[in-house]
Amino acid sequence: MQKKQLVILVLLFFILQGKSYAQSKVTLSGYVKDKSNGEVLIGATVYVKEISAGASTNVYGFYSLTIPPGNYTFDISYVGYQTHRQQLQLTKNLQLDVDLNSESSQLQEIVIVADEEHDKVQSLEMSTTKLDIKTIMKMPAFLGEADIIKSLQMTPGVSTVGEGASGFNVRGGSVGQNLLLLDEAPVFNSSHMLGFFSAFNPDAVKDVKLYKGGIPARYGGRLSSLLDIRMKEGNNKETHVQGGIGTVFSRIAVESPIVKDKGSFIIAGRRSYIDVLAAPILNNFSLNFYDLTAKANYKLNDKNKVYLSGYLGRDNFGFAKGQGLSWGSQTGTFRWNHLFNQKLFSNLSVIYSKYDYKLKFGDNANDRLNWKSYINNFIVKSEFSYFINSNNELNFGGELISYTFDPANTSGKSGGEEFNNKISKKYGGEAAAFVSNTAHISKAISVEYGVRLSNFRYMGPGPAYTFNDTIRGKRRSVVSERDYKRGETIASYTNWEPRLSMNFKINNDEAIKASYNRTVQYVHLVSNTVASNPLDLWTPSSNNIRPQVGDQYALGYFRNLSNNKWEASVEGYYRALDNQVDYINGAELLQNKYLEGDLLSGKGRAYGLEFYLQRKTGRLNGWLSYTLSRTELKIDGINRGEWYPALYDQTHNFKLAAFYEINKRWSVSSNFVFTTGTPTTTPTSKYYVQGIAVPHNANESKNNYRLTNYNRLDLAFRLEGKEIKRNGKPKKRRDYWVFSVYNLYARRNAFVVDFKQTDKRFSTGQVIETEAVRSSILGSIVPAISYNYKF
């Protein structure tokens, strides 16, 4: 079967490309940038009117267009920028770099929101969401802090299990099934302060794109989605400072040329200051986080450009003198863009990424404990784009990843005696090769087809365990253990991941798109808590855990209305998931070297319909999104072996985001969210054991109860600072205030319901009172003010 797939693919490549080889052609290529700051524009289009051919810039702002020689009119355009038109007599290969002017600031306020590659009808992609940073900055946010991930949660198919929960869920996927790439470096935990804020500083981010389906072959490693975050490169014309002072933290970003027009950098930092302000009342407690994002780029010559980017973020939560919990991520990416010729673009990336947490208990010299855990990644990735002609773009390359997992490393002293407990580190290696072609077969039909071949090796040094499987759904015990040498393969998996996207254009305003993709995930986020939290562990596929495999089929209808003022789409998807992880009752996930014995594996399925309507222009703009969906799991030993709703199953998910410009200085924005409550398990009965009332579901049901519906309204007012000084001169510093209110009608949205004894002390023979307690993470209205500036 797999060999057959390969043969078919190879044939396809030749069939679809063959027709355009014969003619003599010339190539126009170059970069498209923002004129004001030199930032490259991702997804800008170069369109040749005469022959209706075009190309768009890749993530490095590069385009290449190969067409027959001739006299043409080129339109180079990008959302929010003035279209640049140029006449060219094209007789030989030519390099054309274009700087686009952004539209005037008044017009800029009528910003196009949640857009994707200009026009959803024209582009090949489906199931993607591209969020404009300006839109993110305008949306009402918790405590007034613009947040990339919370903003994404306002778009179709994306959800969360509640406030304070870290991460997000895409089309019925768990938090650990999203690949988050910050300048290509995987980020294993995307949250600050549990899940109240996300780890990405919007001041340093240029472009955010979420792939919910139709994931290109060059990406892999997670089942559900890809969130591709690209950092700003930094202004290469002049120095700028921007930042903000908010309720929880302050931000500052500096960008400047290194050598004008050749290289630039940006450094952006944030730090919270609750702990500083509240120090007098907090005693020995502390709670803070910070992050630092930096990037530099330098153009060596016309053919070579290098980038260096890094991220460092940390949360510190101290609950007593010298004791506490801290966690954070570090990433570093070095990239080298090399242009072999006008048609062959390449990029080589070397990436490092680490997530770790530390716990410290006891400040006594004789009694203390340090507990550490981490996961790290070392990646080398090479990608090539071969712009064959205006109808075909071939992408190919490969990736090597090494993983190290340190599940728990504890040391300390008890009663003066030292102890040291380590769970063996685990090692993994992932290798992948991919090839894909984007082909415009006819005016109406375009296809992107490709395949990714991936392999994962779980390897030594370290022990590997074999477990028995006595009773389904119960803890498995170790039957044998074997020690492996360094580099020795313990388990190895290879998978073909075919990817396919198609666009059938009905006319200029309507298109039908379809996609299929298989994704494979070799590392698993192990978490049985309602919300993912900083202590969650990543663990590799092994001789006991098989890689997760997902197949997604999607079909969509896209339409532009009233001359592109409105955009509408409907997408349906079906996902079949294999080797999904769940847990035995009473699973011990932390500090357990036999963790694998506590994991269960089964099937999943998710399907849904996503409706989206967006008004793109006008003083009142915004969007409306509704998702009807179901996500279920079927795992032996859980819920009598029958299908049950996953924790993140949401039948209805309705969202409204609206932006209104009141006058030149005031604007208002609002969010409304309504979702079906999270499913949870309730007991039927209770029984007494040793004076404790134990809850029990005698029907063995799982997630049989729905919390009450979630709904929330947020509002934000934005006041632009005066642009002109009293003496009539324009101000150099631009600034604005944001006044926001989160959870305007102070609804106590349920996060969980706990079944517990009341806090009384019950004596033998006495009825033990029990109760159901609903907890809301944010049970009240949360107002905030922030001040933002740029100069």
Added chain:
Amino acid sequence: MKYFTLYSLVIMACLFILACEDVIDPKLEKADPIMTVDAWLVSKPGEQLIQLTWSVAYDDNDEYPPGVKGATVSVLDNEGKMYEFIEDSQKINGTYVWKPVGSEVFGKIGNTYTLTINYNGETFSATSKINPVPAVDSIAFEYVNDDPMFAEGYRAEFWGNDLTGEGNTYWIKTYKNGTLLNKPSEINIAYDAGISTNTQNDGKVFLPPIRLAINPNDVDDNDKRLPAYRSGDSVYVEINSITLSAYNYLNEVITNTNRQTGVGSLFSTAMSNVSTNVTNNDTKGSPVVGFFNTAAASGKGKKFVK
């Protein structure tokens, strides 16, 4: 682990005052009562009790679980000694009692025990073993005023060593002024000297979270923590050697009964059924829940005088 999260959660809860809790009345699924076996026998002088009850609806706060009437209950050890447990209607619902004759004491370290219950034509059984138990060496009282886990005042700490040999499991029960501390948050169990399986604390001094978990979790009407011990209070610490499966069982009980609400729920897991070591000999027969454990015991008491 549980103690650690508890640490952080209590503090979190204080900091995030925005979180809130409401007692609600959800509609629950109905189910038939299930037989519950509560058999935790301790090898020490005196009578031994086994309680057999029927589970009640979770939202029923009026009725004490009704007793299982007319069962025959016995415990047999591997040397062939039989202990008969006789239903005693004088005691609380469903209590079955074994009364020693003369100076007889239940159980012997190293022996294995099989519980057999015959009820309504069905036979339920479970096995356990009596493991050795280490001594409580000493108990100390200490004044604290800057520990987030304790109110200002005196707290108690016991000292003792895990027995040599990996995988000893204990339940440390505390009696304050003669009353067993039996809130879900007060269950104190140890794996060797530590609080987690798979860590190597064999033969060591019990770790601080265990030594200190002999203090009551009591709050006043304003939810403010009360000092653990005052002058005149007495404390008695009893270590029970429990089986590994009893240790796992109690861990599950803790997870499902010692619930973190408010912001703490960010770390909580949904409820799940607690396992049992009691089985119906007919696998298709009536379900059963609860636990059978046999333990050896050691203890020490101290009266606190300032």
